[in-house]
Amino acid sequence: MNNSQRTEFRAHPDGKGWEACELGKELVPEQMESLARWLYDPEVPEEAKMSFLSRWACRGETPKEMAALARELLRDSLPLPIRGFWEGRPIVDTCGTGGGGLCLFNVSTAAMFVCAAAGLVVVKHGNRAVTKRCGSADVLEALGLPVELEPDELVRSLQEIGMGFVYAPKYHPVLARLSGLRRRMGLVGQRSVFHMLGPLLNPARPAVQLVGVFAPEHVTKMVGALRELGCQQAVAVYGIDQEGVGLGEMGTNGEGVLAGLPWEKVALAIKSWAQRRAYHGSAKEVLVSHPEQSARMIEEIFCARQKGFARGLVVVNSALVLLAARQCQSFEEGAEQVEEILDRGLARKKLEDARRFYASVRRSAKNSLELST
Numbered sequence: 001m002n003n004s005q006r007t008e009f010r011a012h013p014d015g016k017g018w019e020a021c022e023l024g025k026e027l028v029p030e031q032m033e034s035l036a037r038w039l040y041d042p043e044v045p046e047e048a049k050m051s052f053l054s055r056w057a058c059r060g061e062t063p064k065e066m067a068a069l070a071r072e073l074l075r076d077s078l079p080l081p082i083r084g085f086w087e088g089r090p091i092v093d094t095c096g097t098g099g100g101g102l103c104l105f106n107v108s109t110a111a112m113f114v115c116a117a118a119g120l121v122v123v124k125h126g127n128r129a130v131t132k133r134c135g136s137a138d139v140l141e142a143l144g145l146p147v148e149l150e151p152d153e154l155v156r157s158l159q160e161i162g163m164g165f166v167y168a169p170k171y172h173p174v175l176a177r178l179s180g181l182r183r184r185m186g187l188v189g190q191r192s193v194f195h196m197l198g199p200l201l202n203p204a205r206p207a208v209q210l211v212g213v214f215a216p217e218h219v220t221k222m223v224g225a226l227r228e229l230g231c232q233q234a235v236a237v238y239g240i241d242q243e244g245v246g247l248g249e250m251g252t253n254g255e256g257v258l259a260g261l262p263w264e265k266v267a268l269a270i271k272s273w274a275q276r277r278a279y280h281g282s283a284k285e286v287l288v289s290h291p292e293q294s295a296r297m298i299e300e301i302f303c304a305r306q307k308g309f310a311r312g313l314v315v316v317n318s319a320l321v322l323l324a325a326r327q328c329q330s331f332e333e334g335a336e337q338v339e340e341i342l343d344r345g346l347a348r349k350k351l352e353d354a355r356r357f358y359a360s361v362r363r364s365a366k367n368s369l370e371l372s373t
Contacts, residue, residue, distance in 0.1 A: 074203060090120075117350040214238075278308065
């Protein structure tokens with residue numbers, strides 16, 4: 001396509017950006033800056049944005065389109081002094097897409113502590129609940145941890161405890177203005193590209209990511225978008241429980257879809273491990289209705305009081321992160337590491353370390369405020 005054929009995205013539905021979706025053409029990167037500005041523009045009616053996003057979703061966003069839009073949004077994000085690696089070690093993120101409808105306890109947030117206890121550097125990107133009752137920010141607060149860290153506090157967090165949390169609305173203030181639009185679309189059951197952007201927008205630009213997605217057709221799409229953005233080891237999963245219900249995480253029966261790792265080999269290993277450990281179960285066993293319930297379930301897993309399906313989900317997904325980060329040579333080896341971390345209380349210790357660290361951050365902030373007044 002030459003420059004004379006390229007036109008900027010227009011605010012009206014007869015613009016070329018809209019036409020590209022109608023005709024099945026891929027939007028080019030040059031259009032994404034205009035698209036981002038149009039979406040940000042408060043003068044554009046939400047109905048017009050919803051209509052365009054719905055049509056785009058029906059046509060199907062491509063990995064290149066998702067990555068190009070993410071680049072535009074990252075340009076407007078609050079910068080972090082870290083990128084990809086921390087002191088020579090790859091930065092890891094376990095952020096999923098959400099948007100699956102079910103409200104499981106926060107498996108990926110639990111995996112954050114397990115992976116940090118295993119020695120990985122974890123910078124988790126996340127938000128409050130938009131399409132379910134408990135987002136990662138909600139459960140972290142229920143666990144007694146603040147989520148709105150300044151960049152220097154996040155760096156200190158990595159130095160002190162090897163992990164940190166990037167609260168999406170703080171680091172993407174412009175994007176935060178669109179949360180109402182996403183929520184409104186969710187209420188009418190309409191998916192949009194924003195349901196998939198979260199894992200693509202971590203300003204730490206992790207080198208390793210495990211992403212749980214809400215539909216099987218988005219697995220390879222997510223891996224493709226992450227690779228377009230430079231993620232060195234991208235893994236996306238969609239698992240189902242023993243009743244065939246989608247989980248938005250990898251399940252314990254080795255069924256579903258996975259991209260970024262050798263799926264058949266990993267699936268057999270997961271199934272064998274879960275059978276030996278009696279980890280099979282259904283989604284209804286791990287549903288939560290509020291953040292405190294999710295936090296309680298995570299702490300019970302960390303204290304070895306949860307031995308069934310809930311623990312199995314944490315073991316399986318954490319082991320996949322270790323495998324993606326080359327912390328182990330096989331799924332079985334990774335699962336052994338995770339089991340030991342849980343049995344020895346190392347994930348619980350990492351949570352306690354985080355509580356102590358963030359308590360000191362609060363004290364420092366309070367003292368600074370008192371000195372300035």
